[in-house]
Amino acid sequence: DAKTTQPPSMDxxxxxxxxxxxxHSTISGNEYVYWYRQIHSQGPQYIIHGLKNNETNEMxxxxxxxxxxxxxxxxxxxxxxxxxxxxxxxxGNTDKLxxxxxxxxxxxx
Amino acid sequence: NAGVTQTPKFRVxxxxxxxxxxxxxxxxxxxxxxxxxxPGMGLRxxxxxxxxxxxxxxxxxxxxxxxxxxxxxxxxxxxxxxxxQTSVYFCASAFGGGFYExxxxxxxxxxxx
Numbered sequence: 001d002a003k004t005t006q007p008p009s010m011d012x013x014x015x016x017x018x019x020x021x022x023x024h025s026t027i028s029g030n031e032y033v034y035w036y037r038q039i040h041s042q043g044p045q046y047i048i049h050g051l052k053n054n055e056t057n058e059m060x061x062x063x064x065x066x067x068x069x070x071x072x073x074x075x076x077x078x079x080x081x082x083x084x085x086x087x088x089x090x091x092g093n094t095d096k097l098x099x100x101x102x103x104x105x106x107x108x109x
Numbered sequence: 110n111a112g113v114t115q116t117p118k119f120r121v122x123x124x125x126x127x128x129x130x131x132x133x134x135x136x137x138x139x140x141x142x143x144x145x146x147x148p149g150m151g152l153r154x155x156x157x158x159x160x161x162x163x164x165x166x167x168x169x170x171x172x173x174x175x176x177x178x179x180x181x182x183x184x185x186x187x188x189x190x191x192x193x194q195t196s197v198y199f200c201a202s203a204f205g206g207g208f209y210e211x212x213x214x215x216x217x218x219x220x221x222x
Contacts, residue, residue, distance in 0.1 A: 032208060043113070043199050043213030044152065087151065095140065095159060095206035096167065099151030 004088045009104040012082075018075040020103050022088030025069040031092045033064060035073045038102070039084040047073065047086075078107045110135050113214035115200050121220045122190045130185040130217050132200030140203040141183035142167075142211065143175060145196040152199060158183055159206060190221045 005023040012018040024033065035047040048055055048062045050071070055062045061074040075082055087102040116131040132141060139160050144152040144167075154167030158177040172194060174186045183202075187194060197218050201211040 034210075041197065041216065043201070043215055044211075045213070046210040049208070049210070091208070093207045095157060095165075096154055097152075097211060099144075099153070101149070101151050 004090055004100055006086075006088050006100065006103045008101065009106070011106050011108060012075075012078045014080060014107055014109050015077055018078040018082065018105055018107070020073040020075075020086050020088075020105065021070065022073070023070045024088070024090045027068050027090050028092070031090050033062065033068075033071045034089040034091055034097070035060070035062065036087045036089065036097075036099075037084040038087070039081075044087065044099075049091075078105075080107050080109065083107045112136065113200055113202055113212050115198075115214040115217050117217060118215070119218050121222065122187075123222055124191060126190050127186070127188050128190065128219075129187075130198055130200075130219075132183045132185070132202075132214060133181055134183075134200075134202040134212070135181065136202060136204075136212065137180070138202035138204050138212070139180070140206055140209070140211075141177065142201040142203075143173070143183065143185045144199045144201065145169065145194075146199060146216075147196050155185065155198075190219075192221045195219060195221045 034049040036044040038044045050062045064071045085102040113134045142157040143155040156175040161180040200214040203209040203211045
């Protein structure tokens, strides 16, 4: 599975959009981009995933560049409860998820 | 549905003691996983199972054993605990492998002194 690079930390004001970037320049054609988050040492929670088209669900939007070498997770209206570590994971058709160290997002009032 | 549950939530062991962590899921998932998370790090896969009666090694399997005698349960055993096994242990389950999302339990915080 391709490796990912994320900034270690980011801040966001409550009510504003949080845009979390992820680089995955070695991604191959059959690999998906997944996002999970971990709130204060709880178990990770699935957010969204995509292959090449932009995706949106009730939690977030995922924007993948045309060359698929990077992506952005967007939380449209961040709340204090969105403070968490966000993991970007590139995954092929394997049984495993490989977690990096993620981005620690701090949402402030 | 309770989802994925883990027992116990906390445990303190002395070096050399043994223990078993229990993971249970009520979603009829085929796949189950055990991860550990050390401070400031991401999760690392210890062992996993693709179905009842099967197990496979992950990234960091040494010092651990697992069993999947029932589809809904996945046990993680430490035969002789070491301080290096102090960590938070997370269990997860999924409907299948490949592209299926994983559902995680709340974790077990283990300290080995």
